[in-house]
Amino acid sequence: MLPSPHTALDHLAHAETLLVCMDFDGTICPLGTDAYTVTPDPRAISALEALAELPSTDVAILSGRHLDGLRRVCPLGPPVTLVGSHGAEPASGGPQLSEDERAYLDDIHHQLEQLISGIPGTFVETKPYQRVLHVVKLAASDPEAAASLLQQAMELPTHGRPVTPGHNILEFSAVDITKGSWLAAEKTSYAATLFAGDDVTDETALSALDTRPGADVGVKVRAADASGTADTAANYQLGSVDEVAHFLTALAAARRSARG
Known part of the structure; x- marks a missing residue:
């Protein structure tokens, strides 16, 4: 079992500059069968807003959702930075797809639609750089199917x-941009970075x-009784959105006290 990040509170509170970067679904927002009827935890939202107001502290939400979809369910706005499509969709800019890349997305979309034709509880999501097969509703009634x-x-x-x-999805991307490539570039401006996520894409x-001790803090969000650590690069663990x-x-209060 990995330790709780509460043991790193003092380090994060006193970091000269701090980037707080959060995944959205399954991290600050409970998972749901309908992507647009979910509600983020209001305590997490309040804490992130408080952190974003502190000096030398920046906050970002780094989500697999496309940016417009993230804005529909996440109430955070400037100075909090919202980044969609696993880092491919910052608030401004983003790569331009080539003709071959657009053709690939059209083709994979067609193949996925053929695969799920007539099967309830499934759909293919269109994102600017990806196509995503969703089977979450089908999984609730027929997990084997x-x-x-x-x-x-x-x-x-x-x-x-x-x-x-x-989580009951499969994403096909036309671009090789990941949460890791976005965060690796962004974190160079900070003395310490906190990132928390729950899914494979967050790895x-x-x-x-x-x-290393005294550097960044990576938090895997998963069931509190999960004892394995080999499947994650995180150095800390939390058991739920509530945690x-x-x-x-606690971090917002500690950093406010340290920076006050």
Whole structure:
């Protein structure tokens, strides 16, 4: 079992400059079967707003959702930075897709639609740089059928382009941009970085951290009784969205006291 990040509170509170970067779904917002009826934990939102107001402290939400979709469910705005599509969609800018990349997305979208044709509880999401197969509603009623669809989708030809699994989803991307590549570039401006996430896609960001003692803090959010550590690059662990909210509240209070 990894330790709680509460043991790193003093270090984060006193860091000369601090980047607080959070995944959204499963980290500060409970997972749900409908992506747009979820509600982030209000304590986490309040704590992140408080942190963003402190000197030498920046806050970012780094989500796999496309940016417009993230804005629909996340009430945070400037000075908090929202970044969508695993880092490919910052608030401004982002890569331009080539003709080949657009053609790939059209083709994979067509293949996925054929795969799930007539199967309730499934759909293909269109994002600016990705296409995502969702089977979460099917998984609630028929987990074996959902797993079979995900496995069949995994076998579709991608010509070496990224394919990333998640919570009852499978994402096909036209660009090789990850949460890790975004965070690695962003964190160079800070003395310390905190990142927390719950999914496979968050491992790239956790791997971008310097997790030596006294450096960055990476938090894996997963069931409190999960004892394995080999599947994560994190150096700390929390067991739920509720625990993340509690930790962020404590961090905001500690850093306000340290910077006051």
